Amino acid sequence: MQSHALQGHATGTNRPARPGRAQVRRLSPGPCRAGRAYCMSMLDPKMRRDPQKKQSPFTNLRLYIDSANVTQWELWLSTNMFYGITTNPVILEKDGQRCTLSNLSRLCRIGAELGAQEMQFQAWGESTQNMVSVALDIFGMNPELVVVKLPCTLEGFQAAALLRETSVRVTMTGIYSSPQVLLAQSIGAEYAAPYLGRMNDAYGNNQGFTEVLEMHRILQAQQARTRLLVASIRDTSAMASLAAEGCDTFTISPAVAGKLFAVSYTLDAVEQFEAAARRMGAYEQEEGATTSTLLPKNPSPISSAPSSPLASASTSSSAAAAAAIHSSPLRAAAAATARRQEQRPWQHDAGYPDSSIVSSGGSCI
Incomplete structure (x- = not known):
């Protein structure tokens, strides 16, 4: 079967392909200045953002940055390693962000502009009715982007069940025991979020890790569509160990993200x-070459x-x-x-x- 010709700056004409061989267009030699400029421009998240972009077909892994710090969003989303952003009222308070609908709407616009594929904000309220009302307001900020987080309580599950009837995507958060993931699955939650670090603190002897693995096995055995979103990760080795067991969805703080590059x-x-x-002349100016302004001469x-x-x-x-x-x-x-x-x-x-x-x-x- 003959493949499509390679696209590029072609010279000459195409030759008929030999049997069993693909037809290839010849590419012009030499550096492609336009291509270089394009690649450099794509480092800008505003230029790179594709509203239709979805999860990479090459991996099921989803990494989130657990922060309400816009500067950190800009830094980490620009790497294209992070699928989205997670927050909660505690994180908002820590990063000096007001927990109001108007501010969450502003943050939602910023996250979308920076290229986040998903943003998770937590609803609040002392009753099911109040929680549903806030959740609908949050989801309405950007239905294609927003997932609403709800606490793993009776009121939270009641709110989640009502919201799922209107196709609102939800994350059940604050999970500490494996049976709770069954509840999240039963109401069709998009995510179930256990707190690994806090579970280790509460149970001791690294029992939080064991409990998270049990949750993962439950969802696998049930062939559930609910993803286990592991939160409260305090070191990169715990994330790697869980990934080795099949966990594929994590949210980490900027501090932990930095540790990934501090080996x-x-x-x-x-x-x-x-x-x-x-020593071998890589930083010397060559005749006809253009030194990128992105790379300092003396880093x-x-x-x-x-x-x-x-x-x-x-x-x-x-x-x-x-x-x-x-x-x-x-x-x-x-x-x-x-x-x-x-x-x-x-x-x-x-x-x-x-x-x-x-x-x-x-x-x-």
């Missing part, structure tokens, strides 16, 4: 790569960077963050962020928290 041996290896590249060495550069990005300037983040994609994204520093319309909105009350990386709840 000392990796940083040492990258420092050696950069040193060798510099700060790894040894001079803080131990957790990503975790402190929100309280430092974007330019400093660009110098501290040594891996090329993140450094480039941070530099692109620096160029947009003065063009963030949401920072001028009423209610945007002052930098003095925005936490640097967020605690691991």
Whole structure:
């Protein structure tokens, strides 16, 4: 079967394909400046955002950033590693964000602009009726983007059952025992969110980990569509261990996200790569070449960077963050962020928290 010709800057004409061989168009040699410019522009989340984009077909993994800090959203969503954002009233308070419908609506617009594929906000209310009313207001902010979080209580499940009748997607949160995931499944919840770290605190002896695995097995045995959204993750090894058992949906704080890039041996290896590249002329200006403004000529060495550069990005300037983040994609994204520093319309909105009350990386709840 003959495949489609490769698309590109072609020269000449196509030759008839030999039997059993694909027809290929010849590509013009030399660097593609337009392609380079396009790739660089795509580091800007505003340019990269595709409203029709869904979960990658190559993985079932979903990672969320557990934060209400807009600066952290911009940093981490620009990596394309995170599917969306999760929040709750405690996180809103910690990051200096008001727990009001008007502010959640503003945050929803920002998240959509930055490229989040999903945003989870928690409803509040002391009765089922109040909870449903708030949940409908939250969901109405962006029905394609928003998932409403509800507590794993009788009132929360009553509200969830009513909301599911109107196709509102819900996450049952605050789960501490494996039977509770059966309740979440029974009402058709999109997600069930156990708190791994807090469960370990409550039960001791790493029993929270065992309980989360039991929840995962229950949902697998039931062939449930409900996803187990593991929250309160305090270290990357716990997330990796759960992933090895088949868990595929996690929400982590910016502090834990930073730990994913703070492996000392990796940083040492990258420092050696950069040193060798510099010795062999990689940073010398070549005739006819265009030096990217995204990569500084004299980047700060790894040894001079803080131990957790990503975790402190929100309280430092974007330019400093660009110098501290040594891996090329993140450094480039941070530099692109620096160029947009003065063009963030949401920072001028009423209610945007002052930098003095925005936490640097967020605690691991």
